[in-house]
Amino acid sequence: MIQLEHITQTYTDPSGNTFQALKDVSLEIEDGEIFGIIGRSGAGKSTLVRCINLLNRPSEGRVIVNEHDLTALPESELREVRRSIGMIFQHFNLLSSRTVYQNVALPLELVGTPKDVIDKKIRPLIELVGLTEHVDKYPSQLSGGQKQRVGIARALANDPKVLLSDEATSALDPETTVATLALLQKINRELGVTIVLITHEMNVVKQICNRVAVMNKGEIVERGNVIDIFARPQSETTKALIGNVVASDLPESIIERVRSARAARSSHEEVHLLRLSFIGDEVTQPVISECSRAFDINFNILRGTVDDMQGRSLGTLTILVEAEADVYEKAVHFLRQRGVNVEELSDVQ
Ligand SMILES: Nc1ncnc2c1ncn2[C@@H]1O[C@H](COP(=O)(O)OP(=O)(O)O)[C@@H](O)[C@H]1O
Ligand SMILES: [Mg+2]
Known part of the structure; x- marks a missing residue:
């Protein structure tokens, strides 16, 4: 389970002005669920999700993953824990000089895994994401959807228990988005990976999330089961986000x-x-x-x-x-x- 307790993130600009990107956010995410975090651009979603693996160290509050308080761990142990948390991004973050195979192998190479072990590990992953026939291609030879599949396979190389997805489908067309979300759902079901999925699109939440938290201006304004939130949105933020999906744009x-x-x-x-x-x-x-x-x-x-x-x-x-x-x-x-x-x-x- 992931527990975020009273997380506050304060940024200070060079002239000393402070800005609160997260204001006392508490959140629990259960093992095995697909949890959505939705909100407009600037709401604080990326800041929040980067607290889960402490890519962002919050100014205040605790991050507890599987009963380990990450905020209290020394950097060396934190590195270990980070490996159990995979991450995928909007712009894929692939290395252009490396092939599909080499990109997926990278996290294992970095920790000195022997080549034959790497090979045994990543061939099935490349198969799982459907890129076997593209294994020797470079990122520039792939479509956006294929690039994201490389990102997903790479994120799974260390057998993570948690996968953080930060706007992973936002650069993809609607059809590729559907296929990518279906792949994430398969990974959740077949490998039991907990997925935390950030998006600004209610359609994405609708397709695969079990529960969702809605963010606005650094706060969680609403949370619950996806269908309940859709059926009875309470906050203006949620209503506006749903409005884009259901019926409001009347002909x-x-x-x-x-x-x-x-x-x-x-x-x-x-x-x-x-x-x-x-x-x-x-x-x-x-x-x-x-x-x-x-x-x-x-x-x-x-x-x-x-x-x-x-x-x-x-x-x-x-x-x-x-x-x-x-x-x-x-x-x-x-x-x-x-x-x-x-x-x-x-x-x-
Ligand atoms: N390193 C930083 N320094 C100062 N302000 C930041 C930094 N990172 C994010 N912010 C600000 O925090 C707010 C939330 O950003 P972010 O978490 O990226 O939102 P979202 O992912 O929901 O679009 C934004 O106003 C952004 O400008
Ligand atoms: Mg963001």
Whole structure:
């Protein structure tokens, strides 16, 4: 288990001004999970993840990995522990003068591993990441996705228990991102490696993470199971990050329908554009029809999606409601009581 306890990171610039990149962050990551850390650029994600292997030494707080307090270890022992923590990066960080094979072999060469032992170790790794036929190529001869696979194989050379991934898919196109995430998931399942995955994209979290922490301005503002966070985001930061993925960028045709409903409404009625989300095995669509009957109001479903998240489904509906104020309040209350997350989309004017 990885435990970050009250981590603070303060940077001081040459003129003596201080800046807090991390403010009292505490976090626990269980063995074997894929844990996402999401937030906008500058939120402090890289700083936080680099504390896990003490590439960044926090100004305050403790880092405990498998019950060893890393912050208390002397540098020599720390080097040992660091080898049980692999890391992959957005820009791959490969050596251009070395082949795929030589890049993957590097961490073992550095600790003086005999050549035959290295060979036995890394051939299967190169196979695992699907690069056997490219083993003698140089990075310049590889695609972005292939380069990241080299990075992944290299990170696994020392049999790490933990793999830190800092925006590893951010430089890849969407299709290659999907394939790379599938590879990370396979590594997690087959080798039991705990993965801490940093990203600014909610789609990445959605695809493979079990739990997620949302960061903003050096703090964790929300954390929990991915599907719960998607279904009931609490913080504005999370809502904004999810908004980019689910339904909020409504097509002009739908926005037009909202405008014309507003223009045509009678004086005692209000028009609301809502996003409802619900976890498939908790709530089902009958709740919506039940609500519609109970309060005698029409829900106009403008858009509906069902996302699969690791075997559970998250339903999202964008609906238009025309109702009197008190009826509307009661209907929303009814839906919320039955586990539906209701959010008003106020940005459509
Ligand atoms: N070595 C450093 N010195 C001063 N400020 C830094 C340093 N590293 C990061 N920062 C600042 O800390 C904040 C968080 O950075 P970072 O952890 O890289 O964020 P993220 O990975 O979420 O984009 C940013 O405002 C960044 O400019
Ligand atoms: Mg970063």
